[in-house]
Amino acid sequence: MKGVAKKRFTRVVITISLLIIFLAFGFLLKYYILYYSPNTTYTESCIYISKGSTWKDVMDTLRNSSAIKRVARFEKVAKRERLPETFKPGRYRIKPESGNLSLVRTLKFGWQEPMKLTISGNIRSMERLSSLLSKKLDCDSLSFIEEFSRRELMDSLKLTKETFISLFLPNTYEVYWTITPNQLVNRMKREYDRFWDGERKKRAKELGFSPVEVITLASIVSQESNVADELPVIAGVYLNRLKRGIPLQADPTIKFATGDDSLRRILRKHLEIDSPYNTYIYSGLPPGPIVIPPVNAIDAVLKYREHNYLYFCAKPALDGTHNFAATLSEHNRNASAYHRAINSLPKR
Numbered sequence: 001m002k003g004v005a006k007k008r009f010t011r012v013v014i015t016i017s018l019l020i021i022f023l024a025f026g027f028l029l030k031y032y033i034l035y036y037s038p039n040t041t042y043t044e045s046c047i048y049i050s051k052g053s054t055w056k057d058v059m060d061t062l063r064n065s066s067a068i069k070r071v072a073r074f075e076k077v078a079k080r081e082r083l084p085e086t087f088k089p090g091r092y093r094i095k096p097e098s099g100n101l102s103l104v105r106t107l108k109f110g111w112q113e114p115m116k117l118t119i120s121g122n123i124r125s126m127e128r129l130s131s132l133l134s135k136k137l138d139c140d141s142l143s144f145i146e147e148f149s150r151r152e153l154m155d156s157l158k159l160t161k162e163t164f165i166s167l168f169l170p171n172t173y174e175v176y177w178t179i180t181p182n183q184l185v186n187r188m189k190r191e192y193d194r195f196w197d198g199e200r201k202k203r204a205k206e207l208g209f210s211p212v213e214v215i216t217l218a219s220i221v222s223q224e225s226n227v228a229d230e231l232p233v234i235a236g237v238y239l240n241r242l243k244r245g246i247p248l249q250a251d252p253t254i255k256f257a258t259g260d261d262s263l264r265r266i267l268r269k270h271l272e273i274d275s276p277y278n279t280y281i282y283s284g285l286p287p288g289p290i291v292i293p294p295v296n297a298i299d300a301v302l303k304y305r306e307h308n309y310l311y312f313c314a315k316p317a318l319d320g321t322h323n324f325a326a327t328l329s330e331h332n333r334n335a336s337a338y339h340r341a342i343n344s345l346p347k348r
Contacts, residue, residue: 040103042096091112114174121291127141215293216286218300313338
């Protein structure tokens, strides 16, 4: 009897042990499926969670993105991990076949995917720049304008309202979508210092200019021609005029003074506008850049072409290139040829 009881006891123990193992395996399998098994689609995608979003907004964003296969499973893990109270705004890349826990941790700890922010040349104002930035980043244009207009900030950077735009150099930068206006300014200051560290700063000093003055002149040069090879020559013309105390008489500064970006022709009435940007009336450089100049225009000023030209005028071929002149009489002949070519065009 003792042997039979012992066998029965052994069978019970084995059965219970197998049942425990089976239940444990089932629990682990369920846990794995819920937390670690792939629950995102096979294609990579990005989601954007704005500042001020609610948990409902987050879930709506995930549903609309179609990035998650089983939304209910994700939300179950999210609530267990307290994600509704801890998620961070940002631009997130959802990797293919990721598990729920991986995605939860990404949103919980703010593991954002950096983005490419391109600041192009020829932007004419901080208002325009603010508008463009607000379309690319998680911040409205007013917040950018307010930050860019802070007197304490401008003073700390030794810039003015007119020269603040010189801080922004055309390039493509890697930033987070949620970067704040102040963080962006700090980033631009680091890039500015890096750009002007070394040879460029040395060359500017040799010319007797500060970096801001170089950028101001480059902004004018960049608006005079689309032909890259002409930029150093045009820079040389303006530097010759500055050295001799001759007003720059740069039409792009007149256009800037009018505030009319659509202006096609500069008329005599425009030359009489009383503005510090009117380089027909006031000698020297204007108070600040009239656009964000491309880098090749900045380098064209630093490496200007040495010559004796004081004037330039579009060629009568109307191909975008210019004739250069050392004397006013020569320039007047070039200008007459250009105007004849313009007047001979068919009337629209």
